[in-house]
Amino acid sequence: MAGPADAHDRDVRAAERFEELFRRHHRAVAAYARRRAQGDTSDDVVASTFLVAWRRLGEVPADSLPWLLAVARNVIATQQRGSRRRGALRQRLERADGSASPSAAEESAGRVAAALGRLPETDREAITLIAWEGLRPGEAATVLGQSPAAFRVRLHRAKRRLRRELDRAGQADPHPQHPSVVKEIAP
Structure with a gap:
């Protein structure tokens, strides 16, 4: 007892x-x-x-x-x-x-932030969990409720889309804008 x-x-x-x-x-x-x-x-x-x-x-x-x-x-x-x-x-x-009150437009803090903002939410989340939060892919997969393999595919595709957005904006190299993103998203 x-x-x-x-x-x-x-x-x-x-x-x-x-x-x-x-x-x-x-x-x-x-x-x-x-x-x-x-x-x-x-x-x-x-x-x-x-x-x-x-x-x-x-x-x-x-x-x-x-x-x-x-x-x-x-x-x-x-x-x-x-x-x-x-x-x-x-x-x-x-x-x-x-x-009717006009809505205020949000301003981007830089090209990488703007490029991230143009990505779908799922891509942004995958990239920022790795780059900003410092999680390993397996941990990020847990946060999103995915298998590690599915998350790695999502991250790969998200990085590719971010590179395309940066290329469109005329900045293929994210290094000057956001160094913490670079460690995981740079080619």
């Missing part, structure tokens, strides 16, 4: 495991969220990610960073869906009021 002391020991071990998980991966999850979340919502993404990790601590695998990034990706997707719904509602309400 498990007594109160056993339950307490189990709770202490869970808290210690969570603290270690947080200590080891908070910085990486926060960086991931800052690069992908809209506006100043990255802190909310990080908090929600670790809340899910706490609630599902028994499901967190030994190689926990890809799992955490997959959770963060889902949190961001949920936030973006909500934001789109709120924006659509706001536009409908503005049209009903007769006042």
Whole structure:
């Protein structure tokens, strides 16, 4: 029979495991969220990610960073869906009021960023998981819920599309614009 002391020991071990998980991966999850979340919502993404990790601590695998990034990706997707719904509602309400506000155009930070922006979301995600997050292909595959072989094919195709976009923009060499991307996407 498990007594109160056993339950307490189990709770202490869970808290210690969570603290270690947080200590080891908070910085990486926060960086991931800052690069992908809209506006100043990255802190909310990080908090929600670790809340899910706490609630599902028994499901967190030994190689926990890809799992955490997959959770963060889902949190961001949920936030973006909500934001789109709120924006659509706001536009409908503005049209009903007769006042329409012009949307502000986003500016590119450089040619590589612009080329990345022209790629499909799946290509951007494959490239940035490797180049910005520093994941190995197997880990990135876990984040995206794919087999490592399928991810490698996706990454190869994404790199090829990025090179084409850079060529169209007149910059085949991404080195001057974004050195962190170069290590994995340069030919």
